[in-house]
Amino acid sequence: MTDIQELLLSRIRDVADYPEPGVLFKDITPLLADPAAFTALTDAFAEIAARTGATKVVGLEARGFILGAPVALRAGLGFIPVRKAGKLPGATLSQAYDLEYGSAEIEVHAEDLATGDRVLIVDDVLATGGTAEASIQLIRRAGARVAGVAVLMELGFLDGRPRLEAALDGAPLESLLTV
C-alpha cells in the first residue's frame, strides 16, 4: 500500500450497523476534516480526470458533491450535480436504482451535458454499483460519454466492480482503496 493509500485509509471510520443492521458504514468525515488527506484525495482524482480526458466532473449527491467539486476546480473543469429526485429546478432526466441499503431515484439537468462531453463520475464508495450504474445511464441518455468512474473506496465483497465494468464498456473504474 502506498503512503497516500495508508493516509486515506487511516481517515475512514467504520460504523457498524448504520444506517441499518448488518451494514458496515464507511464514514469519510474524518478524512474531510484533515486538509492533508482531503488534498491528497483531490489531487489523485484530478490526475484521473486529466488522464481520462474528462471535460466535466459529475458528483453524486451527497458525498460525491463534497469530493467532486474540488476535483473539478483542480482539474479546471465544470462540475455537474447528479441529485436525488425532486431537487433540481430545470428540465431533468431521471433514473431509478437500488443501492446497498434501499432504493432511490437520481436526476441531472439535461442541459448540463452535451454531445462531445466526456464525464468523470466521482463518488466516495462503490458498494453494489447501483448508484454509479444509474449515473452512467443518465449521462448517456443526456447525450454525453462516460470517461470513467473514480471512487475513494470499493467494497470488494459486494461485487460492484463486475457490474460497473459491464456498464462502463471499456471506460476505466478507478478506486483508490479496496476493502
Ligand SMILES: O=P(O)(O)OC[C@H]1O[C@H](OP(=O)(O)OP(=O)(O)O)[C@H](O)[C@@H]1O
Ligand atoms: O454502490 P451502491 O450500492 O449504489 O452504494 C454507493 C452509494 O451509496 C452512498 O450514497 P447514499 O445514497 O447513501 O447517499 P449520501 O451520499 O447522500 O449519503 C455512497 O455515497 C454512494 O453514492
Ligand SMILES: Nc1ncnc2[nH]cnc12
Ligand atoms: N457500506 C457503506 N458505507 C458507506 N457508504 C455506502 N454506500 C453504500 N454502502 C455504503
